[in-house]
Amino acid sequence: MSLNNCIKMVRLPKKQKELTTEETILQVAERLFLDKGFALTSTTEIAREAGCNQALVHYYFRTKDQLFTTIFKAKITAFANKFFAIYDQGISFEEKIMQIVDAHFDVLTDNPRLPNLILNVVTSDPQRMKGMRDSLGPLAVKMFGKLSEDLRAEVAAGHVRPMEPMELIFDILSLDIFPFVAGGMVRMVWGVDEKGYKDFVNKRRQSVKAVLLNSIRP
């Protein structure tokens, strides 16, 4: 096979992604903001990694703040919609809890750094967060309201030990979110790589289900 043929073969499936510069900036900015938070990410760095001039970032998004808000809002609403998705009807309470845990682990696996960013924003810039509360609150209320209702019924029927809905909700949140918030810790302490961490998370998903189901028994 000649060298020319080789080159042809390589070049043939050159299906380009055709990202506009604006999209590239958004993509790079999202990665950096998730990695390092708002304050530690500079428009200079975004431009460098996007391969464009720094002024261009401001040309498209005016301020760093606006760029962040654009990305953060989009991310967080998409996230919350899945995180607070209502579970199916016609399944047992136990199955509903497992469905919730699965939904959480699924969306968190896709966005492992988002919880950190959210907590970061909440503490370092509560004002920005206040704005989202009104749009996110209803979602959470809807799902947790349904769960509370079901829990009370189960308790009344004696299928579940007496407990406040708030307790169960916070148990779920703690067990589901913490493995991701502490992801860096896990990698460091156990010295595992990406694959190892993935395995850990999947084991965790099952453990959390077991713990929760056991913990609500009368």
Place this chain on the structure above:
Amino acid sequence: MSLNNCIKMVRLPKKQKELTTEETILQVAERLFLDKGFALTSTTEIAREAGCNQALVHYYFRTKDQLFTTIFKAKITAFANKFFAIYDQGISFEEKIMQIVDAHFDVLTDNPRLPNLILNVVTSDPQRMKGMRDSLGPLAVKMFGKLSEDLRAEVAAGHVRPMEPMELIFDILSLDIFPFVAGGMVRMVWGVDEKGYKDFVNKRRQSVKAVLLNSIRP
């Protein structure tokens, strides 16, 4: 009672704290580092809040990095010693778990922002954390080793459902630490003040014990 008498009574116990400038800097720096992390805290701000010239911070601690390391090391070793304290002997497995939870909630209540700072350092500057691993590792190993041992015995005796020690350890860490990591979130979402948050944490302490004890039953 005359006004003069009143003034005397008020002024009598004026026991001053007599902090040296160096101590003041340390104190202010600790607060700011815990509040905003390493990168977002400037020596300028530390000096301003300590009421001294900015060069003085560098005079006593040479670099911002050294100042941070000094504080962080002291904080984290004191914290870890309590967090990984070994529980008493001669008590039941259930009581041991409750003792661990109490120890965690106690030390976390005294240092509610430390987990955030640690997680922050782990992700944004793993190199700095690597250094501490060797000094902290043994503590964790000792406590978790003991807990693993006890758990295996309980499982073998049929007092506890079959489970890996790792599962239980991570259940405990998740449930104990998350309420503090997400403290800002709690305050925001439920719109509670310091008092309300304190109540929440104390309720949580009991809930966590109940969940854990229930969750390990066969």
Place this chain on the structure above:
DNA sequence: CTTTGAATTAATAGAGCTATTAAATTATAT
């Protein structure tokens, strides 16, 4: 081809940050 608007860049103002230096002030000891 020329015109027009969008995309891109170079340059820079203005601000804050870290760290250093030299000078001034205060405390301590002889």
Place this chain on the structure above:
DNA sequence: ATATAATTTAATAGCTCTATTAATTCAAAG
């Protein structure tokens, strides 16, 4: 009181960052 050492300050060099402006290149339409 004077010399010596510790503490404190003002000033500044050298960075990096955000945001703006004016100029330049590029692309599409007439």
